[in-house]
Amino acid sequence: MKGWMGKSRVLFLFGIMLLTLTGCGLPNLTALEPKGEGADVIYDLMMLSVIIMVVVGVIVMALYFFVLIRYRQKEDNQDYIPKQTEGNKFLELLWTVVPILLLIVLAVPTVQKTFMLADTTPAEEDKEDAVTIEVTGKQYWWHYNYNGLEVQASQDLYIPTGERVYLKLAASDVIHSFWVPSISGKMDTNPGTGNVNEMWINAYEEGVYYGKCAELCGPSHSLMSFKVVAVSPEEFDQWVEEMKNVNPDATPESESAQAGKELFNSKGCIACHAIGSSPAAAGPNLTNFGSRVKIAGILDNNKQNLIDWLQHPEEIKPGNKMTGKYGNTDADNPLTSEEAEQLSDYLLQLNPTEITPEDAEAQ
């Protein structure tokens, strides 16, 4: 018996140690450090349920260990026949009623908060200014159409801080799920027009928050990351203006980038990738590609990574829709190094806004 208890105690201590070591996760990713209203509301509910569970757990475990230690068969008393108790009405009633009461304590705020999080109608006085964004999940990236603002963007979702931003969520192929753990809970994006979901997100402070796809959507499900870039309302307005007035045909400065622009057209990139506020979105909108936090959602934004991505998209993101779409080039070697470099130069100079993720992060 001693060894048995000893082992569980060691296990318990080991568990606690591990938790301290791992902490609560990466800030701006973990749901355990809420940075937005939704995540905050949910965190409170979570803690309430944890407290209730811990109380119940302590009682159950106390009884459990007491019984196991106290009523273990004794070496010298193996023929002992215990009393054959049938039950006890009072106890039965007790452990039926008390859990019901505890569950009511949990159920009331649950219902309250479920309705609160589902309330996607802006208050009357905010109706004019409320930002509504149509979010579309696609294999394996995200597109954002800012309703009424004539702005299209992909991957990095810019939002103003300190207000509820309303999202209309849909998908163009299979089900995805939009999740920014440190700001809010998740919501599925359903394909078709019949099951559009609505939610709101509200980031307290400026920052770049991790977003992930949370519904299995194919081989690169785990690589369908995105970012939420929360900036102050003034900066957001400035960003909108800058994005709206982008000239998609602007001639780049460097020669290499100019050549890249030619390639962008001749290789057929332009067939899927819009630059500017065109709503076409077969591929990610590249208007502000130069300031993207990540390339393809996962690689650090630098030239070498971009070249790798352009040359070997299938290796980096299996099952993506860009592989094999570079016009009539050799399938094994779709772009020469020179071409990839020129294209990269072109894409990385697409940086029309003064408001960038660095601003948000610097806060």
Place this chain on the structure above:
Amino acid sequence: MSTATAQKKGFGATLWDYLTTVDHKKIAILYLVAGGIFFLAGGLEAMLIRIQLAVPDNDFVSAGLYNQLITMHGTTMIFLAAMPLIFALMNIAVPLQIGARDVAFPFLNSLGFWLFFFGGVLLNVSWFTGGAPDAGWTAYAPLSTTSPGHGVDYYVMGLQISGAGTLIGGINFLVTIVNMRAPGMTYMRMPLFTWTAFVTSVLILFAFPALTVGLFLMMFDRMFGANFFDPQMGGNHVIWEHLFWIFGHPEVYILVLPIFGLFSDIISTFSKKRLFGYSAMVFAVVLIGFLGFMVWAHHMFTTGLGPVANSIFAIATMAIAVPTGIKIFNWIFTMWGGSIRMTTPMLWTVAFIPSFTLGGFGGVMLAAAAADYQYHDTYFVVAHFHYVIVGGVVFGVFAGLHYWWPKFFGTMLSEKLGKLAFWPFFIGFHLTFFIQHFLGLMGMPRRYWKFLPNQDLDLGNLVSTIGAFLMAIGAVIFLINVIVTSVKGEKVSGDPWDGRTLEWSIPSPPPFYNFTQTPLVRGLDPLWIEKRQGNGKMTPAEPLGDIHMPNNSFIPFVMSLGLFIAGFGFIYQVDDKNWLIVGIAGMLITLGSMFVRSVKDDLGYHIHKEDLEKGAGSE
């Protein structure tokens, strides 16, 4: 796993015997062996998953293969390992516990097994024919309906065939428990395991048709150009989610309820006490079974059903905690004042209580719909359902196998090795899954092929992988135990555990007709009553007489084989219509065997009284 008598018979004869048997005890062994093999396959898949996730940005398996692994791990463990292992326990124990000579429909029992078996084999053939299904065990449309290749076709056909087997098995146990109880075995005297087998059979009867319907619709979408789940064509993929979970949630209770019953029997036996609050326990099981059908949409809180539906399903889900709590307290109070023997079955049972309680806590947390928006589809959920299914069902299967091994094979698994297997499995289990609750909240969604570095997810995943290896070690020690025990082949008495219920009143392994004379049941725990108040033996309820037995039959095997062949025909007719010939040929084999079964009289045979007296009734 051959018994002494089988060895005398030679391999061919033994094989033929098992292919044609309708004896519930041999079918239990078939379920055990098949379920065990699939459990190993599913376990191997789990190990590959954990190796892939041991370190960030790992390329141990490719993204496509990874999705096949998670899909097959889930599908195999639920449908092809847990279900048959539960059926193995139900087959070995239920007829014996109610004093019956066999199940109500021995032929159907065999058919149920072979359908499950061929369905499972069909599903696993996909590994060798271009790729296993890869849309998750939940196979959400449109990912499943648009998945390239034939993987998901195998999923649809394999589960359809094995699901038919499960449905048949469920109906069989319902009829058996309603009709075949020995005199005096009233409903409220049935052992808890039989009670839970009964409720589980009701759940199977009502839940599996939903899966059947869903799979048919998906079959038509994938193979015959229908668009039930295609939103672009006016279909609606959310219907699949509903159908799947209307089946899928009761399925969890289908698996875990018999285990509740088993633990009740074990706790009572090894505490030397009558089950505390027997009627409350029965009531709780029935209530859990009933509520189990009212909560399916808690798997769909983030689908967008709206706050009204979410709230209703949240509260219904929380309600299940009440009967489950009743059970936990009654188990503890059965041990209270008892004389607890820490045998291997009891060790697994005692480990189950805190493990399953933690699983239940996770369940209540998940039930809070608003909070579920964070938990949903993350490792929190993965942690929760492994706590329930491993901490409940797998612990239970281990407990049940140790407990009933004498009834299966007439031998006893080594207690020493049993405990040696327990510790690494138990510690490994908590190491693997407890930390996953936190991984989920720290931002790791489930079904992730890889997690990227620098997201503070590395340590948790590594710990989880180490735990998985410990579990594997435990499972291997259990296998060694099985091998050592069968090589030694030491026979044990009919009642090695000082049991309380009818299965311990007959020899181990029982003769093929179970009870020479049907016993008279005088109350709950009938054998215990006789031990305390009588001569320690069951009083017969009938004079010694001829016993009517069913004949063995090869037809169930052929019938299932036909559907197995037809499955290939349906899958490949998508590429080439000529394959329809194979489909039709397979169906003809099945229908032909059904025809033969219908027109050929098979009246069984009698074991004569004189033979029983001589004891020559045994094989």
